[in-house]
Amino acid sequence: MANGRIGVLIMSYGTPESLDQVEAYYTHIRRGHPPTAEQLHELTSRYEAIVGGFFPLRENTNKQVKGLEETLGREHPELEFVCYQGLKHAQPYIEDGVELMVKDGITEAIGVVLAPHYSTMSVGGYVKRAKDRAAELGLKIDFVLSYHLHPKLLEALSNRVERALGKFTDVSRDEVRVIFTAHSLPEKILEMKDPYPDQLLATSNAIADRVGITNWQFGWQSAGQTAAPWLGPDILEVLDTIRKEENVKNVLLCPIGFVSDHLEVLYDIDIEAQALAKELGIHLERTESLNTDPLYMETLSDVVFEKLKGAAKLS
Ligand SMILES: CC1=C(CCC(=O)O)c2cc3nc(cc4[nH]c(cc5[nH]c(cc1n2)c(C)c5CCC(=O)O)c(CCC(=O)O)c4C)C(CCC(=O)O)=C3C
Numbered sequence: 103m104a105n106g107r108i109g110v111l112i113m114s115y116g117t118p119e120s121l122d123q124v125e126a127y128y129t130h131i132r133r134g135h136p137p138t139a140e141q142l143h144e145l146t147s148r149y150e151a152i153v154g155g156f157f158p159l160r161e162n163t164n165k166q167v168k169g170l171e172e173t174l175g176r177e178h179p180e181l182e183f184v185c186y187q188g189l190k191h192a193q194p195y196i197e198d199g200v201e202l203m204v205k206d207g208i209t210e211a212i213g214v215v216l217a218p219h220y221s222t223m224s225v226g227g228y229v230k231r232a233k234d235r236a237a238e239l240g241l242k243i244d245f246v247l248s249y250h251l252h253p254k255l256l257e258a259l260s261n262r263v264e265r266a267l268g269k270f271t272d273v274s275r276d277e278v279r280v281i282f283t284a285h286s287l288p289e290k291i292l293e294m295k296d297p298y299p300d301q302l303l304a305t306s307n308a309i310a311d312r313v314g315i316t317n318w319q320f321g322w323q324s325a326g327q328t329a330a331p332w333l334g335p336d337i338l339e340v341l342d343t344i345r346k347e348e349n350v351k352n353v354l355l356c357p358i359g360f361v362s363d364h365l366e367v368l369y370d371i372d373i374e375a376q377a378l379a380k381e382l383g384i385h386l387e388r389t390e391s392l393n394t395d396p397l398y399m400e401t402l403s404d405v406v407f408e409k410l411k412g413a414a415k416l417s
């Protein structure tokens with residue numbers, strides 16, 4: 103296996119650093135096409151609703167990077183892992199992270215994304231950008247593509263479901279509908295035989311088994327506003343349907359597709375879905391985000407180390 107320092111490129115979606123950067127950020131997401139004034143206003147107001155002086159995703163990603171570096175150091179004192187951040191839509195960009203590793207004299211690296219499920223449109227895009235820049239600079243890099251069934255990840259998520267179910271004090275557990283959620287993607291991924299939907303269902307099934315719940319389903323959230331159809335049903339539609347057609351009054355949302363508190367959790371669930379639930383007379387709770395849960399840090403540490411061992415065997 104490698105001797106010397108091993109670079110770890112930790113990739114995440116990225117978020118603006120201040121409200122006046124929202125336009126540049128949104129333009130980057132839209133591949134260089136600036137949003138209309140209305141779209142910009144809409145996104146800015148969503149951030150205003152969750153930002154208390156700092157952007158939660160930036161702070162959480164920083165903490166996760168630090169937490170993973172500490173965990174790798176503690177679990178593998180014989181190796182020297184150095185962690186670098188690479189963001190998809192904000193600075194430091196994925197390419198910046200790769201460049202910094204090379205500048206620091208790193209020759210071997212592992213890349214991992216702060217999202218457990220693989221899709222060509224999400225993780226695949228992160229990996230391609232890192233791979234291309236690494237190839238240009240002659241850095242040897244291998245990637246963790248998914249870790250959606252890692253036992254420690256499942257344990258961390260199951261603990262959260264268990265804890266949140268405890269908040270429904272006036273009904274029996276079986277009366278609470280658990281809805282596992284993830285970011286929707288354009289429907290065209292289905293034709294591409296993308297593993298994303300199956301991996302999400304596998305995580306959901308595994309958690310349901312561990313916790314021993316049968317009253318659960320899956321729902322998509324945060325779909326984009328493009329003309330092409332996105333995967334559904336959307337959780338807002340699900341809430342409406344299960345209240346009106348099945349008389350469900352207690353719902354626990356568990357956003358398994360996300361690992362940290364950010365816009366999709368703090369706004370799309372805590373503000374938007376919560377407002378609808380109130381209107382429908384549903385008691386809605388959500389599981390806490392993983393953030394720097396030691397079990398999540400250990401999951402990442404394990405998959406990075408396993409990948410490094412695998413890379414050593416191949417070379
Ligand atoms: C699969 C997936 C994940 C999960 C996996 C992963 O983490 O990678 C994810 C996470 C996130 N998405 C985020 C933010 C946004 N995503 C947008 C737009 C889009 N997301 C997409 C997909 C995903 N997104 C797609 C296909 C689009 C359409 C444009 C495109 O084809 O790329 C837009 C534009 C406006 C809108 O549509 O709402 C925003 C602002 C934030 C940061 C939140 C914060 O800053 O707190 C996070 C963690």
Ligand SMILES: [Fe+2]
Nearest residue numbers: 115285324366
């Ligand atoms: Fe997104």
